[in-house]
Amino acid sequence: MISFVRGPVAQLSLAQAVIDVNGVGMLVHATPKTLGGLRMGEEAVVTTTMIVREDSMTLYGFSDVDEREVFEILLSVSGIGPRLALAILALLEPETIRRAVADGDGKTFTKVPGVGPKVAGRIVLELKGKLVPTGAAVSAAPQPIPMEWKEQVVAAMTSLGWNERDALKSIDAAVAAEPELAEAANVPAILRATLRWLGQDNTRQGSRVH
Known part of the structure; x- marks a missing residue:
């Protein structure tokens, strides 16, 4: 497992970034919040997890270990794959997800496109006890990436x-x-x-x- 990548940012968009790791371009998919903290040409350290399938190896990046942990726990819910888990994190902060699970608030998850009442119900049911609120404040939105x-x-x-x-x-x-x-x-x-x-x-x- 690749737990993080370090190097200059070679390419950057709102959906992914390429990090130059000793001359090798590592493509990392991430949320806008995570990518919003990166800058072209500047060195970055991105926490990652790799999803390996029969026909692909995909690297997902996060702003910190906490976000990665929530992503990986979301993947344990039946019916949720990497793309949907990333979509949830694109809309909801990790602490917001924890609070919604603890409160049995499935409606919070239905705000995410692709998450209907049944999937939201599974998230709350299957993650009860696995995601516990830490009391952390929800962070402010990062500055936008300087592109159209x-x-x-x-x-x-x-x-x-x-x-x-x-x-x-x-x-x-x-x-x-x-x-x-x-x-x-x-x-x-x-x-x-x-x-x-x-x-x-x-x-x-x-x-x-x-």
Whole structure:
């Protein structure tokens, strides 16, 4: 297992980064929050975990060991793979996840696109006792990556499984609801708002169906 990578940041987007480790480019998938703390050309240390499958070896990066631990525990829930676990961490802080599990609050997880009531219920049920709140405060959002914000949010959305057309539509709707986000150009905050909007929209559609 590769527990961390250290080296200059060779490539950077809102969905992944390439770290130059002694001349070898290590591709690391991570959340916008984690990537928001990296800077092109500057040395970085990224906590990682590697998911090995028959046809691939994928490296996932985290801002700290705590975030990695929550990611790995989320993977123990039936029906949750690396992409969905990363999507949960893209929207929810580790401590928020702990509190939701401890409180039996499945609704918190349904805010994440791809997590319906059944999956949310499994998260709460299967992780009860495994994730306990630490009392830590939820950290503030990092400064945005200095690139065109809409392109970056679209890239993150597509990496999480959304197509570009739906991503653009959702981004526009979320920013229309919270125009101050576009003014600040805080990319991680815009992504979180878009994911929240998608979760709320799914809820609205479900209500209309019933």
